[in-house]
Amino acid sequence: xxxxxxxxxxxxxxxxxxxxxxxxxxxxxxxxxxxxxxxxxxxxxxxxxxxxxxxxxxxxxxxxxxxxxxxxxxxxxxxxxxxxxxxxxxxxxxxxxxxxxxxxxxxxxxxxxxxxxxxxxxxxxxxxxxxxxxxxxxxxxxxxxxxxxxxxxxxxxxx
Amino acid sequence: xxxxxxxxxxxxxxxxxxxxxxxxxxxxxxxxxxxxxxxxxxxxxxxxxxxxxxxxxxxxxxxxxxxxxxxxxxxxxxxxxxxxxxxxxxxxxxxxxxxxxxxxxxxxxxxxxxxxxxxxxxxxxxxxxxxxxxxxxxxxxxxxxxxxxxxxxxxxxxxxxxxxxxxxxxxxxxxxxxxxxxxxxxxxxxxxxxxxxxxxxxxxxxxxxxxxxxxxxxxxxxxxxxxxxxxxxxxxxxxxxxxxxxxxxxxxxxxxxxxxxxxxxxxxxxxxxxxxxxxxxxxxxxxxxxxxxxxxxxxxxxxxxxxxxxxxxxxxxxxxxxxxxxxxxxxxxxxxxxxxxxxxxxxxxxxxxxxxxxxxxxxxxxxxxxxxxxxxxxxxxxxxxxxxxxxxxxxxxxxxxxxxxxxxxxxxxxxxxxxxxxxxxxxxxxxxxxxxxxxxxxxxxxxxxxxxxxxxxxxxxxxxxxxxxxxxxxxxxxxxxxxxxxxxxxxxxxxxxxx
Numbered sequence: 001x002x003x004x005x006x007x008x009x010x011x012x013x014x015x016x017x018x019x020x021x022x023x024x025x026x027x028x029x030x031x032x033x034x035x036x037x038x039x040x041x042x043x044x045x046x047x048x049x050x051x052x053x054x055x056x057x058x059x060x061x062x063x064x065x066x067x068x069x070x071x072x073x074x075x076x077x078x079x080x081x082x083x084x085x086x087x088x089x090x091x092x093x094x095x096x097x098x099x100x101x102x103x104x105x106x107x108x109x110x111x112x113x114x115x116x117x118x119x120x121x122x123x124x125x126x127x128x129x130x131x132x133x134x135x136x137x138x139x140x141x142x143x144x145x146x147x148x149x150x151x152x153x154x155x156x157x158x159x
Numbered sequence: 160x161x162x163x164x165x166x167x168x169x170x171x172x173x174x175x176x177x178x179x180x181x182x183x184x185x186x187x188x189x190x191x192x193x194x195x196x197x198x199x200x201x202x203x204x205x206x207x208x209x210x211x212x213x214x215x216x217x218x219x220x221x222x223x224x225x226x227x228x229x230x231x232x233x234x235x236x237x238x239x240x241x242x243x244x245x246x247x248x249x250x251x252x253x254x255x256x257x258x259x260x261x262x263x264x265x266x267x268x269x270x271x272x273x274x275x276x277x278x279x280x281x282x283x284x285x286x287x288x289x290x291x292x293x294x295x296x297x298x299x300x301x302x303x304x305x306x307x308x309x310x311x312x313x314x315x316x317x318x319x320x321x322x323x324x325x326x327x328x329x330x331x332x333x334x335x336x337x338x339x340x341x342x343x344x345x346x347x348x349x350x351x352x353x354x355x356x357x358x359x360x361x362x363x364x365x366x367x368x369x370x371x372x373x374x375x376x377x378x379x380x381x382x383x384x385x386x387x388x389x390x391x392x393x394x395x396x397x398x399x400x401x402x403x404x405x406x407x408x409x410x411x412x413x414x415x416x417x418x419x420x421x422x423x424x425x426x427x428x429x430x431x432x433x434x435x436x437x438x439x440x441x442x443x444x445x446x447x448x449x450x451x452x453x454x455x456x457x458x459x460x461x462x463x464x465x466x467x468x469x470x471x472x473x474x475x476x477x478x479x480x481x482x483x484x485x486x487x488x489x490x491x492x493x494x495x496x497x498x499x500x501x502x503x504x505x506x507x508x509x510x511x512x513x514x515x516x517x518x519x520x521x522x523x524x525x526x527x528x529x530x531x532x533x534x535x536x537x538x539x540x541x542x543x544x545x546x547x548x549x550x551x552x553x554x555x556x557x558x559x560x561x562x563x564x565x566x567x568x569x570x571x572x573x574x575x576x577x578x579x580x581x582x583x584x585x586x587x588x589x590x591x592x593x594x595x596x597x598x599x600x601x602x603x604x605x606x607x608x609x610x611x612x613x614x615x616x617x618x619x620x621x622x623x624x625x626x627x628x629x630x631x632x633x634x635x636x637x638x639x640x641x642x643x644x645x646x647x648x649x650x651x652x653x654x655x656x657x658x
């Protein structure tokens with residue numbers, strides 16, 4: 001009995017979660033692909049290839065999960081996430097996208113630089129503001145005047 | 160005669176003043192960005208892509224090639240000076256290069272890398288020029304089933320070479336192919352997996368995905384607390400290798416070049432594989448194996464020549480077959496499509512000045528890098544002393560602008576932000592991202608060639624095995640898988656691909 005339970009423990013949590021991730025994505029794509037005509041092998045419909053790939057991915061997922069439970073599998077834990085850093089970085093990029101059209105290039109760049117700087121443990125307002133000033137000047141010079149990329153430079157209210 | 164005639168076309172294109180200028184700017188910017196920690200050639204090219212939008216296709220590709228070599232070269236510089244490989248192909252350079260730097264021979268190591276790279280670049284350019292035509296002719300013999308099998312081979316080899324277990328690499332390839340299905344299916348016009356979002360009708364773009372993973376997620380990882388980077392502080396002097404250095408490095412350069420030129424052509428091959436293979440070979444052949452890991456000059460000369468040769472010849476499958484053999488080449492496909500060039504055998508016939516101009520520019524780029532980098536090494540090292548807290552917002556700004564300028568729209572920027580979270584998850588799970596990107600790029604072509612092959616064979620899927628060429632390619636894929644599962648090779652590979 002003891003032997004039986006020890007064989008079914010998840011030894012490699014990293015691999016197990018990876019496999020479960022493959023399996024989840026595969027099931028999702030398969031479920032959606034059920035809505036597309038599969039056709040036959042000789043005359044493939046839009047649903048044929050997605051189903052084929054989903055099945056392959058599901059099999060790989062199950063295989064990886066099973067491998068994580070082998071008695072010989074290396075013991076590995078899941079690694080911790082730096083949620084704070086992730087939030088500042090992705091958040092600042094999303095803010096940049098959100099603010100670009102109403103507020104223009106200069107202001108949204110300012111937000112991007114200052115907000116993302118918060119991700120660093122060594123953040124100082126002085127450093128971030130100085131960095132923002134240099135980068136904004138550089139980017140306006142290079143991308144707007146130099147390369148002529150079509151950005152709204154200032155808030156649309158002013159135009 | 161054709162060979163020289165073609166090279167002449169190439170030289171006349173590459174030596175136009177504007178193209179020389181763009182090659183120069185490309186090399187300079189590529190090195191500048193490539194030197195920065197955590198930015199490999201892929202992120203560098205993706206970031207600088209918008210700069211090329213306004214150029215002619217010739218100038219744009221020439222500049223991109225310059226950026227690529229520059230980034231590659233910048234990676235070697237950081238590998239030697241600060242023990243920080245800028246990208247995976249210079250991982251082995253850190254072993255002996257950094258040791259040389261610690262012994263006060265950083266200048267010699269850098270010069271060795273430069274000389275080796277230039278020599279390898281010259282040979283590889285000639286190889287590309289000589290091989291391009293016959294290979295493109297072969298490509299015309301390829302039918303759908305051969306293309307299908309060739310791409311499968313490429314993807315399998317790429318997964319074999321990625322870090323981590325092989326099966327997880329294949330999983331990432333399949334995941335990438337599934338993502339590539341998002342958008343309009345060309346034969347029926349069905350919107351697959353688009354969920355009514357109009358921006359998804361054209362599918363998921365390569366650049367936001369690459370930026371999310373290799374740009375943004377990489378930054379989050381770099382910001383996590385870890386060991387300090389130690390700079391080699393002493394002044395870099397004595398660039399010139401001694402006579403003894405030359406005697407020892409030249410054979411290594413020749414072998415590295417030969418190895419890299421051959422391995423670069425293989426699907427899934429390229430710079431990374433070449434540099435690892437060369438290091439192993441040098442260590443085996445050396446009269447002083449005990450010096451390896453303690454600053455052996457061969458350990459820098461061989462791999463650096465090999466990765467440059469490999470980087471260059473990996474253009475061959477792209478230019479002749481239209482198949483990118485690694486992630487950087489996949490990005491090149493994206494860059495070419497922006498300029499309305501469909502990579503493949505027809506580029507050479509339809510657009511000879513572009514094709515041969517690009518090839519000659521590779522050599523020009525290598526020449527520029529030698530001239531540019533040896534004097535500028537001091538500057539690159541200074542750049543590394545800028546604190547990361549100022550560097551990463553700058554990287555984020557350039558990445559965001561790059562992503563925005565793909566379509567002049569914010570949708571791609573949101574996409575990149577979401578892929579940052581996705582990429583961070585992949586890093587935490589140790590799942591390799593490169594096979595995912597290759598799957599994404601090759602997915603549509605694989606589906607289309609599979610479909611066509613099945614129409615031709617009336618649904619008989621055994622044709623992939625029974626046709627000699629296609630069967631041979633698939634057999635090669637199987638051999639690669641079998642080799643990797645052999646215990647002896649498995650442990651070697653894990654050792655070599657360890658970060």
